[in-house]
Amino acid sequence: MAQTVFAPWDNPDEKPLIQFKNVTKRFGDFTAIDNLTQDIYTREFFALLGPSGCGKTTMMRMLAGFENPSEGQILIAGQDMAGVPPNKRPVNMMFQSYALFPHLSVWDNIAFGLRREGAEKTQLAARVEQMLKLTRLERFARRKPHQISGGQRQRVALARSLAKAPKLLLLDEPLGALDKKLRQDTQFELMDIQEKTGTTFVIVTHDQEEAMTVASRVAVMDEGRIMQVATPAVIYEQPNSVYVADFIGDVNIIEGAATPHPQADGYSVAWAEGQPQFHAKTNRSFAPGQKCFLALRPEKVAISAEPPEEAANRIQGKIIDIAYLGNISTYHVRLPNGTMMKAQTANTRRLSRRSLTWEDAVWLSWTDTAAAVLEG
Amino acid sequence: MRRFTWFNATSLTLGFVFLYLPMVILVIYSFNASKLVTVWAGFSTRWYGELLGNQAFLDAAWVTLKVAVASSTLATVLGTMAAYVLVRSGRFAGRTLFSGMIYAPLVMPEVITGLSLLLLFIGIGLDRGVLTIILAHTTFAMCYVSVVVSSRLVSFDRSLEEAALDLGCTPFTAFRLVTLPIIAPAVVSGWLLAFTLSLDDLVIASFTAGPSATTLPIKIFSAVRLGVSPEINALSTLMIAIVTVGVITASLISKRASLAQQRDAQAAARAQ
Ligand SMILES: Nc1ncnc2c1ncn2[C@@H]1O[C@H](COP(=O)(O)OP(=O)(O)O)[C@@H](O)[C@H]1O
Numbered sequence: 174m175a176q177t178v179f180a181p182w183d184n185p186d187e188k189p190l191i192q193f194k195n196v197t198k199r200f201g202d203f204t205a206i207d208n209l210t211q212d213i214y215t216r217e218f219f220a221l222l223g224p225s226g227c228g229k230t231t232m233m234r235m236l237a238g239f240e241n242p243s244e245g246q247i248l249i250a251g252q253d254m255a256g257v258p259p260n261k262r263p264v265n266m267m268f269q270s271y272a273l274f275p276h277l278s279v280w281d282n283i284a285f286g287l288r289r290e291g292a293e294k295t296q297l298a299a300r301v302e303q304m305l306k307l308t309r310l311e312r313f314a315r316r317k318p319h320q321i322s323g324g325q326r327q328r329v330a331l332a333r334s335l336a337k338a339p340k341l342l343l344l345d346e347p348l349g350a351l352d353k354k355l356r357q358d359t360q361f362e363l364m365d366i367q368e369k370t371g372t373t374f375v376i377v378t379h380d381q382e383e384a385m386t387v388a389s390r391v392a393v394m395d396e397g398r399i400m401q402v403a404t405p406a407v408i409y410e411q412p413n414s415v416y417v418a419d420f421i422g423d424v425n426i427i428e429g430a431a432t433p434h435p436q437a438d439g440y441s442v443a444w445a446e447g448q449p450q451f452h453a454k455t456n457r458s459f460a461p462g463q464k465c466f467l468a469l470r471p472e473k474v475a476i477s478a479e480p481p482e483e484a485a486n487r488i489q490g491k492i493i494d495i496a497y498l499g500n501i502s503t504y505h506v507r508l509p510n511g512t513m514m515k516a517q518t519a520n521t522r523r524l525s526r527r528s529l530t531w532e533d534a535v536w537l538s539w540t541d542t543a544a545a546v547l548e549g
Numbered sequence: 550m551r552r553f554t555w556f557n558a559t560s561l562t563l564g565f566v567f568l569y570l571p572m573v574i575l576v577i578y579s580f581n582a583s584k585l586v587t588v589w590a591g592f593s594t595r596w597y598g599e600l601l602g603n604q605a606f607l608d609a610a611w612v613t614l615k616v617a618v619a620s621s622t623l624a625t626v627l628g629t630m631a632a633y634v635l636v637r638s639g640r641f642a643g644r645t646l647f648s649g650m651i652y653a654p655l656v657m658p659e660v661i662t663g664l665s666l667l668l669l670f671i672g673i674g675l676d677r678g679v680l681t682i683i684l685a686h687t688t689f690a691m692c693y694v695s696v697v698v699s700s701r702l703v704s705f706d707r708s709l710e711e712a713a714l715d716l717g718c719t720p721f722t723a724f725r726l727v728t729l730p731i732i733a734p735a736v737v738s739g740w741l742l743a744f745t746l747s748l749d750d751l752v753i754a755s756f757t758a759g760p761s762a763t764t765l766p767i768k769i770f771s772a773v774r775l776g777v778s779p780e781i782n783a784l785s786t787l788m789i790a791i792v793t794v795g796v797i798t799a800s801l802i803s804k805r806a807s808l809a810q811q812r813d814a815q816a817a818a819r820a821q
Pocket residue numbers: 200203205223224225226227228229230231232
């Protein structure tokens with residue numbers, strides 16, 4: 174084996190950098206964070222993913238010290254943060270609203286934190302220049318925040334929070350205002366910075382692709398609770414709930430009743446009257462007849478004109494719609510009982526040479542390990 | 550559509566004549582060569598020269614200036630602090646009462662304010678003089694400053710202060726380095742407002758001034774009771790000039806600041 178995998182969360186001897194211990198945060202009688210317990214480790218790139226209003230910003234603000242937990246404890250590097258003001262925490266935050274100082278130039282904005290810690294003049298200048306270079310803002314150093322574009326402002330905010338090289342950096346939707354290309358560049362830039370500096374990042378995003386790209390672990394949140402924490406691959410391939418499966422990427426959800434398969438070690442899922450049962454393997458166990466959900470990613474469903482041989486699951490249907498996305502196409506197929514199912518294929522051939530089209534009768538097939546079997 | 554109909558033009562003229570005719574007459578007669586106030590005898594700046602030779606007026610002017618500078622500065626500091634606390638502290642028991650109480654002196658009859666201050670000074674045995682006028686002016690100008698400053702603070706983006714704290718500022722340095730520079734235009738126009746208010750206050754000053762210190766308005770008022778002199782006209786003209794400059798500067802500053810604020814808000818909205 175070449176490298177050891179970065180997985181401090183699997184190592185019981187590893188000390189977490191951040192510990193949320195049964196943290197609850199209420200605003201009036203509204204519970205924004207609900208009894209949340211979570212460890213985050215040094216050098217992690219921890220992504221908080223969830224719909225708007227689920228409490229991501231609130232978690233960040235509690236880490237930075239702008240909000241106090243109503244109940245529970247937050248520890249950073251083993252130290253209880255209760256009563257420690259924001260300016261005494263080894264944490265910097267990039268604000269969702271950027272919060273750039275309007276009366277200071279881009280240069281002075283970035284230098285602000287360094288000045289507060291009394292950095293020496295030439296060192297300070299060098300550091301600011303370095304940050305300007307990193308965020309490609311050299312040409313705008315003398316401008317005021319209102320004289321630059323939204324994307325540039327976002328980069329200033331990023332540079333300002335990075336300048337002090339904090340132990341822990343909190344990024345609240347850092348790349349929302351950037352166009353796709355620049356966003357991808359910046360994502361790799363962030364990972365690069367992380368690699369070089371060893372900073373721990375907690376990043377809030379509602380862009381799941383971004384979370385998948387940058388994160389060592391992803392936490393999917395809903396209404397103040399963390400639904401699942403795992404590596405991007407596990408979140409994607411082995412979601413623990415329909416909510417998580419549905420939140421990340423495209424998925425077919427099929428509800429049915431599980432029955433242990435007589436021969437194989439999986440389950441047969443009866444999902445519709447008069448239709449052949451589906452077969453799926455899982456290490457969860459279900460009682461005979463227990464309700465279950467199959468979560469099946471479209472790219473794991475093969476589509477063909479001829480009936481496939483030796484497929485664990487196959488079913489016939491009719492193409493209703495084709496979404497052509499350039500590199501891939503998504504076929505929307507109607508099954509005999511009216512259920513719609515999505516299947517995705519890579520477009521390795523030119524458009525004119527592809528055989529499947531609207532109204533074609535086709536076969537869908539997938540293996541018995543393709544779908545995750547979930548309880549709810 | 551014609552904007553100046555016959556009716557509009559008339560009402561505008563009447564309104565402005567009503568407002569400014571007395572002052573215009575005063576200004577014109579301050580350049581009168583004659584000693585008789587009501588008889589025009591040609592243009593002259595004689596009374597301005599005479600004014601400079603009148604020690605009593607010069608003393609009063611000096612007192613007025615000292616009082617205005619000191620009280621407006623004090624009022625600005627106190628008023629800004631009060632505004633900051635009231636806008637920032639969020640909800641606490643009795644907040645509405647507090648903010649109401651800060652603004653109450655705005656509508657309080659000046660005679661009452663003056664009288665109560667007089668009683669206070671007598672009560673604590675403070676001799677009436679420059680100091681008592683300064684204190685009295687600070688008291689009533691402070692409310693005006695806090696109104697001006699708090700209207701700016703309400704629209705101030707709280708996350709700027711949080712960012713400053715996050716980058717290592719104490720709450721005080723965050724205020725000094727971030728909040729204060731941004732609300733500075735409001736603070737300056739609050740100061741100018743306090744300055745002009747102090748400059749032309751007669752009622753409160755009469756209650757709190759002593760024999761050792763007389764302000765210009767008091768001096769003018771008592772001089773006029775012995776008959777209007779061209780000197781008084783000249784002096785009043787000068788005061789009109791000073792107050793006008795002060796008020797125009799204050800409004801220009803707040804106008805520019807609100808334009809800049811609008812522009813920033815628009816830029817921010819575009820960035821979203
Ligand atoms: N200061 C506050 N007062 C009252 N409610 C708040 C406050 N801050 C956040 N909330 C509420 O808490 C919930 C979570 O907010 P937030 O953490 O900002 O969500 P997001 O995941 O979109 O960042 C929202 O419903 C929001 O309305």
